[in-house]
Amino acid sequence: MATDLRATPKRSDLSLANLPKEYRSFEIVHWLSIDPYGNLILPLHITIYTLMMFASAILVQNSQNIGGKTKCIRSCHKRGDGKRPRASTSSSSTHSDLSPTPQSVLKKGRTLRDEIEQEFGEMEQLPSKLDMLCKKFDERFDQLAKDIGGLGRNHESQLRGVKIAIKALAGERRSRNLIVLGVPEFKNQQTGRDDIPSSLKYLGEEMKLNAMDMDYDDCFRMGRFSTHAAKPRPILIKFVRTRDKQQFWQQRFALKGTKGITIRPDQPQEIRAAESILYKKYLEEKSYDHSLRSFFSRGAIHITKDKAVIRKYGINDQGQPTQIA
DSSP states (O other): OOOOOOOOOOGOOOSSSGGGGGGGHHHHHOEEEEEEEEEEEEEEHHHHHHHHHHHHHHHHHHHHHHHHHHHHHHHHHHHSOOOOOOOHHHEEEOOOOOOOHHHHHHHHHHHHHHHHHHHHHHHHHHHHHHHOOOOHHHHHHHHHHHHHHHHHHHHHHHHHHHHHHHHHHHHHHHTTTTEEEEOEEEEEEETOSSEEEEEEEHHHHHHHSSSGOOOOOOOOOOOSOTTOOOSSSEEEEESSSHHHHHHHHGGGGGGGGGOOOEEEEEEOOOHHHHHHHHHHHHHHHHTOTTTTTEETTTTOOOETTTTTEEEEEEEESSEEEEEEE
């Protein structure tokens, strides 16, 4: 006996025993359940899907019935006998093809079930994938932090080496320079500029040497000229050879008793400031003992008495003089 799928089942008929044979396969039973009263319980998505299939089948059949009646009326009008033509076999076969069968419903149900199971499977794998991605991100971040730290240490070491090289280069460049203070300024009457040869000639006469015969790369006054300056500007002499510089430096003792002419080596500002602080410390001790003498060596001042070093002072981190061993 054929089952009418369009018929509305009663509640008493919705038991597993009253199901047609086509619905008793393993696939459909897998989705069904029975309540304690023996009634059939359908999941919500299966119920909605089945109702939609039944509704579409009813709509298709109604449309075919209406189309068949329209064709019958037209053919009757054409013949004029008012009789309806017989239904063709092709139309009935088409109607049977469009009607949903239990097998097609089960196939679509299995497809829907597989898609849902696949989605749930992917959702279950999502936390593990996220954990794996987070772990990889943490590992890469830690490696990046190590690389950045190593890069910083490497750059710091390279920068320290560059600073040392620059300081050594600057010291080498200044090692042949001398600064002379207290030499009167002479002006060229034609150009109005500094007359350096006249200044060197005056200095040579005071030092009892011919300064004009020494080879120097450059010689100039430091700073701008001012008529209101109380003292003449210092002269920077850049010697070509260290031998000439040493000869000039040894003759500085001949300036003793002159009108405030002094010679000192060309040093960076921080070294000159440190030596100034140390020299004040020496003058403080000399005020108690006039027999003391001093000289600078390796950033420290050596205080001597009877040609023997008795004390040495250097500069600490606070910029104050401190006695060293």
